[in-house]
Amino acid sequence: MAGWSGSERMILPRSALKAWIPRLARIPTDARQELPGITADRTFQIVAAAVVVHQAMKAMDIEELEACPWALREGVLLRYIESLSWNAAPSA
Numbered sequence: 001m002a003g004w005s006g007s008e009r010m011i012l013p014r015s016a017l018k019a020w021i022p023r024l025a026r027i028p029t030d031a032r033q034e035l036p037g038i039t040a041d042r043t044f045q046i047v048a049a050a051v052v053v054h055q056a057m058k059a060m061d062i063e064e065l066e067a068c069p070w071a072l073r074e075g076v077l078l079r080y081i082e083s084l085s086w087n088a089a090p091s092a
Helices: 014-026 046-059 072-083
Strands: 010-013 064-067
Touching (some): 010 014, 014 046
16 A cells, blocks of 8 residues: 555555544645645545545445546546447547
């Protein structure tokens, strides 16, 4: 769980997320951007996002998530590309 290089995976256990919510809330907004992966424009929403993700994980009985360095739109695009049939014979 050391980073995004090679085949290393970033796993987020629900219990760790729960423990981080009050810690994140105590960190001043302008200091949150010093945390890894939190940009200045997301400092105001990170606590709410953590609460929503934790509650969603709890509701769906998910113990851990695998984090991805890409945004949702890239994931949707990659999933769409995977769904295309590349085995079709080229038309002449």
